[in-house]
Amino acid sequence: xxxxxxxxxxxxxxxxxxxxxxxxxxxxxxxxxxxxxxxxxxxxxxxxxxxxxxxxxxxxxxxxxxxxxxxxxxxxxxxxxxxxxxxxxxxxxxxxxxxxxxxxxxxxxxxxxxxxxxxxxxxxxxxxxxxxxxxxxxxxxxxxxxxxxxxxxxxxxxxxxxxxxxxxxxxxxxxxxxx
Amino acid sequence: xxxxxxxxxxxxxxxxxxxxxxxxxxxxxxxxxxxxxxxxxxxxxxxxxxxxxxxxxxxxxxxxxxxxxxxxxxxxxxxxxxxxxxxxxxxxxxxxxxxxxxxxxxxxxxxxxxxxxxxxxxxxxxxxxxxxxxxxxxxxxxxxxxxxxxxxxxxxxxxxxxxxxxxxxxxxxxxxxxxxxxxxxxxxxxxxxxxxxxxxxxxxxxxxxxxxxxxxxxxxxxxxxxxxxxxxx
Ligand code: SF4
Numbered sequence: 001x002x003x004x005x006x007x008x009x010x011x012x013x014x015x016x017x018x019x020x021x022x023x024x025x026x027x028x029x030x031x032x033x034x035x036x037x038x039x040x041x042x043x044x045x046x047x048x049x050x051x052x053x054x055x056x057x058x059x060x061x062x063x064x065x066x067x068x069x070x071x072x073x074x075x076x077x078x079x080x081x082x083x084x085x086x087x088x089x090x091x092x093x094x095x096x097x098x099x100x101x102x103x104x105x106x107x108x109x110x111x112x113x114x115x116x117x118x119x120x121x122x123x124x125x126x127x128x129x130x131x132x133x134x135x136x137x138x139x140x141x142x143x144x145x146x147x148x149x150x151x152x153x154x155x156x157x158x159x160x161x162x163x164x165x166x167x168x169x170x171x172x173x174x175x176x177x178x179x
Numbered sequence: 180x181x182x183x184x185x186x187x188x189x190x191x192x193x194x195x196x197x198x199x200x201x202x203x204x205x206x207x208x209x210x211x212x213x214x215x216x217x218x219x220x221x222x223x224x225x226x227x228x229x230x231x232x233x234x235x236x237x238x239x240x241x242x243x244x245x246x247x248x249x250x251x252x253x254x255x256x257x258x259x260x261x262x263x264x265x266x267x268x269x270x271x272x273x274x275x276x277x278x279x280x281x282x283x284x285x286x287x288x289x290x291x292x293x294x295x296x297x298x299x300x301x302x303x304x305x306x307x308x309x310x311x312x313x314x315x316x317x318x319x320x321x322x323x324x325x326x327x328x329x330x331x332x333x334x335x336x337x338x339x340x341x342x343x344x345x346x347x348x349x350x351x352x353x354x355x356x357x358x359x360x361x362x363x364x365x366x367x368x369x370x371x372x373x374x375x376x377x378x379x380x381x382x383x384x385x386x387x388x389x390x391x392x393x394x395x396x397x398x399x400x401x402x403x404x405x406x407x408x409x410x411x412x
Contacts, residue, residue: 085278088299092279098308135304145298149278173402176293178277179284
């Protein structure tokens with residue numbers, strides 16, 4: 001039997017949710033028995049090499065590259081999971097949502113006292129920042145949501161094993177936390 | 180005087196004349212989820228989370244007096260989903276960044292979201308632009324998190340009984356405001372009391388945020404309302 005295939009990505013996130021995946025500790029050995037990883041920072045596979053069953057996405061959409069990666073995941077994964085507060089509601093990066101983007105860039109690159117060359121980066125290679133940070137489900141269809149900042153390793157384990165095993169999610173009170 | 184007989188979800192209950200459905204439910208060990216209600220304050224009926232059904236009518240349990248023979252529906256699927264949707268509306272209507280909030284773990288809005296297993300709100304996030312304002316020397320008003328429950332309007336008073344907070348404007352522009360001179364006179368103790376009364380992290384006493392470690396906060400282990408449910412079983 002072929003193993004379910006998993007892909008992961010961090011968009012406008014801090015990689016904390018990926019750290020929480022690693023926080024399952026020794027169960028990671030069980031995990032690699034259970035699933036195969038494809039595109040993910042965990043194994044450093046940069047592009048999809050085959051269709052995947054589950055895509056885990058950390059972080060919201062703050063720039064054009066985030067949107068592109070998210071759409072690529074939607075195309076290549078059967079089920080998409082928004083992992084963590086940033087993916088679900090923008091999280092800390094969304095604290096800029098009330099501030100015009102021009103003002104954010106000026107604050108970071110022109111007025112910041114520790115920046116030497118005071119220019120706003122504008123190379124065409126760079127992704128363009130969006131007007132605000134968007135929750136994933138406002139860009140593509142998301143199938144499952146795992147809240148937490150980060151979601152606990154127990155929640156990730158419970159959800160992943162339920163998903164790849166085709167079982168219903170058993171979410172107890174202690175697993176759902178927003179911080 | 181004779182006790183009033185009524186039922187909540189089929190359970191026979193008794194009320195004193197003049198008691199609201201909420202007060203009587205409490206006296207009979209029944210939990211009705213609520214948010215703007217606060218023990219000791221006059222009910223405001225503003226959040227509608229305590230909405231129950233009597234016959235075909237919906238009413239706020241915190242303001243509606245019990246009548247003889249009332250048949251009250253409380254924990255039923257459609258009402259519970261309506262309550263969950265109210266919680267979700269409050270989440271999208273403000274900026275509730277739980278990971279950055281001093282009240283996280285002790286917040287009643289968050290606790291209700293946990294109780295209803297809110298994984299994501301069904302409504303789009305509004306990301307409104309709001310301010311943080313100092314309220315006298317000891318208190319902050321974080322407008323991003325205010326849910327306009329009016330607890331502070333009803334409960335925060337100066338030593339001579341004057342209300343410090345009030346609400347201004349209407350509809351979507353409505354917000355909580357305060358009297359600067361009265362706020363300047365609020366003691367550190369009064370500020371702490373105000374913070375405890377606020378269900379969310381909108382009123383914050385300065386310098387005491389994040390004092391209680393994760394795991395030891397009010398709603399870390401047990402759902403809101405479980406104190407009733409434990410007693411019953
Ligand atoms: S500041 Fe707090 S207590 Fe006052 S209305 Fe807002 S949420 Fe309620």
